[in-house]
Amino acid sequence: MQTWHQKDYQQDTIPGISLDKWYSLNKKKPKSKSIIVAVIDTQIDLNHEDLQGQIWTNPNEIPNNGIDDDKNGYIDDINGWSFTGTKSGGYVVWNRYEYVRIVKDWESLFKNKTESQIGTQDLYKYKEYQRALKTLEEKDKYYQNWLKSLKHSVAIYPLVKDTLKHFFPKEDYTYEQLDSMYKKYKINDKRYRQRRDDNDKDLGALIDYMMGNLEVNEKTLEDIKDKEIQLDSVVNKNLNLNYNERLSIGDNPTILEKGYGNNKVSNTIKGVRTIQDHNTMVSGIIAANRNNSKGIKGIAQNVKVMPLNISPSGDEHDKDITMAIRYAVDNGAKIINMSFGKEFTMHKEWVYEAFKYAEKHNVLLVHSAGNDSQSVDENPSYPSDISYDGSKEMCNNFINVGSITHKLSSTFVSDFTNYGKQNVDLFAPGDKIYTTGAGNIYKTESGTSLAAPMVSGTAALIWSYYPNLTATEVKQIILDSGTAYDLEVLVPGIKDKKVPFSELSKSGKVLNVYNAMQMAEKVSKHKK
Structure with a gap:
C-alpha cells in the first residue's frame, strides 16, 4: 500500500489519483516541456538521492561570486532562496505564532x-x-x-x-x-x-x-x-510576546523588500542542528525521479523544484509569503505549492496582491486546506483567496486541497482535514503517504500538506504536455475531471455526523490524473 495514492479505483479498487493508469497507457507520449514548480516551505534536502536532477538551477546566476548576476535582487540564488535565512548563514528555527x-x-x-x-x-x-x-x-x-x-x-x-x-x-x-x-x-x-x-x-x-x-x-x-x-x-x-525571530535575519518585517535572507535553501548546513524535512516530503511527491529505480516515483518527471524557505516552527510571516510568491513568479515558476497555513494574518493585503500578481502572470497557486478538522467556510484560514468578509474570490488561480484516506467508507475523508463547500476546491490523498524525507530517507506521513503536492504535480504534468493552457483553465480542468464518490462520510471534528462526500468541497471530487490529462488534451486542441 506504499503507493496507494497512485492507483486507480476501477482497475485496483483503491481510490487513488489514477497516475499509474495514465503512465501505463502513455508510454510513447512525445517529449514534454520542463515545468518549474516553486515549493514555498521549509528547508530542503538538496542531496537526497531521489531529487537529483529535479532541483531548479538559476541559469543566469554565477555560483558563489557574491554578485547579483541576473539583477533580480538576490545574490547567488542558485537553487532558490531562504527568506528565513540569517546573516550568519543559518536559518530561523522558531517563529512566534501570528496571534x-x-x-x-x-x-x-x-x-x-x-x-x-x-x-x-x-x-x-x-x-x-x-x-x-x-x-x-x-x-x-x-x-x-x-x-x-x-x-x-x-x-x-x-x-x-x-x-x-x-x-x-x-x-x-x-x-x-x-x-x-x-x-x-x-x-x-x-x-x-x-x-x-x-x-x-x-x-x-x-x-x-x-x-x-x-x-x-x-x-x-x-x-x-x-x-x-x-x-x-x-x-x-x-508564545513569547517579546521574542523577536527577525533579529538574526536583520530585516524589517513591516515593509516589503528584496534581498533579505540568504541562499542557503538546504537543511544540511554545517552547524545547524534542527533538521526540517517538510519541503523534502512535499517535493518528492511532485518530482521524485521516476527513472532512477530508487525510492519513489514523483507525479511529473520533467519538472524542476524551486525551493523557497519561509516556514520555521510557528507561523509564517506575511512578508515572507508575499516575497516568495513574487520571487517564484519573477523567476519562471508556473506552479506554486503552499503546504502551510495559519488562522490569523496581519498583512493579508500584501498576500492578496501577490496572488493577483501570480494570476496576471499565468501562475497557478496550490494550497493545503489545513489539519484542524474544521470548516474553512466558517473559520478563517490563511493564506486564502477570500477575505472572510463575504466578498467573492479575488483570483481564479488558487486551488485549496483537502485530504482523503484509502478507505472507501465513512472514514474516506481524513479525520484531520479541513473542509468547506465554498473554500475547499477538491480532495486528494493525504493519509499515510510514502515519500522522501530529509537525510536521504523515505518515510510515511499524513496531512493536507501531502495532498496539495498531488495537485501541484498534476498541474505540472498537464502543463508539460499542453503549455498553451492558462492557469484558470488548468484549475478548472483539475476540478472538473476529478472522481465523484457517492457515499456518506464522517465530518472531521464533529462526532458521528455524516454528510454526502460531495458536500465537503466545491467540486465534490477527488483528484484524477488520468481524467485530467484527457480533458486537458481536448481543451488544448480546441484552442489551436
Whole structure:
C-alpha cells in the first residue's frame, strides 16, 4: 500500500489519483516541456538521492561570486532562496505564532479599549486583536501546564523505573499489563483516575504515570526530555510576546523588500542542528525521479523544484509569503505549492496582491486546506483567496486541497482535514503517504500538506504536455475531471455526523490524473 495514492479505483479498487493508469497507457507520449514548480516551505534536502536532477538551477546566476548576476535582487540564488535565512548563514528555527505578533504589535492601539471607542476603519483589526488575545491566553495556559507536567515527568521517571522493575525485572511491561495492575491496586479509588498531584508518589500514581507515557509513545527518559525541550521552545519562543525571530535575519518585517535572507535553501548546513524535512516530503511527491529505480516515483518527471524557505516552527510571516510568491513568479515558476497555513494574518493585503500578481502572470497557486478538522467556510484560514468578509474570490488561480484516506467508507475523508463547500476546491490523498524525507530517507506521513503536492504535480504534468493552457483553465480542468464518490462520510471534528462526500468541497471530487490529462488534451486542441 506504499503507493496507494497512485492507483486507480476501477482497475485496483483503491481510490487513488489514477497516475499509474495514465503512465501505463502513455508510454510513447512525445517529449514534454520542463515545468518549474516553486515549493514555498521549509528547508530542503538538496542531496537526497531521489531529487537529483529535479532541483531548479538559476541559469543566469554565477555560483558563489557574491554578485547579483541576473539583477533580480538576490545574490547567488542558485537553487532558490531562504527568506528565513540569517546573516550568519543559518536559518530561523522558531517563529512566534501570528496571534502572538498581533497582540504584541496592536496592543498599543487596542489594549483595555471597548468596541465603542474604536473607529469604523479600525474595527476589523480591533476584533482580530481580541480574537488573538483570547487565543494567546488559551494556548499559553495549555502549554504552560503541559510543560509543568513534563518537568514533573523528568523528575519522577527514575523512581517509576525502579519501582516497576521490582514487578517486571526485564522491564517488558505493556500498557495492558500496567492497566490490570493499576485496577488491582486502585479499583475503588476514582481519584487516581484524575490528574495526579505532583507529590503523589504511591504505587497507583507511578503505574498511572507510566501508562500515560506509553499512551503517547514516550517510553524512555530521552523521549520525555526531548518533548520537554520542544515544549520549552513553544512557551518561550512561539508564545513569547517579546521574542523577536527577525533579529538574526536583520530585516524589517513591516515593509516589503528584496534581498533579505540568504541562499542557503538546504537543511544540511554545517552547524545547524534542527533538521526540517517538510519541503523534502512535499517535493518528492511532485518530482521524485521516476527513472532512477530508487525510492519513489514523483507525479511529473520533467519538472524542476524551486525551493523557497519561509516556514520555521510557528507561523509564517506575511512578508515572507508575499516575497516568495513574487520571487517564484519573477523567476519562471508556473506552479506554486503552499503546504502551510495559519488562522490569523496581519498583512493579508500584501498576500492578496501577490496572488493577483501570480494570476496576471499565468501562475497557478496550490494550497493545503489545513489539519484542524474544521470548516474553512466558517473559520478563517490563511493564506486564502477570500477575505472572510463575504466578498467573492479575488483570483481564479488558487486551488485549496483537502485530504482523503484509502478507505472507501465513512472514514474516506481524513479525520484531520479541513473542509468547506465554498473554500475547499477538491480532495486528494493525504493519509499515510510514502515519500522522501530529509537525510536521504523515505518515510510515511499524513496531512493536507501531502495532498496539495498531488495537485501541484498534476498541474505540472498537464502543463508539460499542453503549455498553451492558462492557469484558470488548468484549475478548472483539475476540478472538473476529478472522481465523484457517492457515499456518506464522517465530518472531521464533529462526532458521528455524516454528510454526502460531495458536500465537503466545491467540486465534490477527488483528484484524477488520468481524467485530467484527457480533458486537458481536448481543451488544448480546441484552442489551436
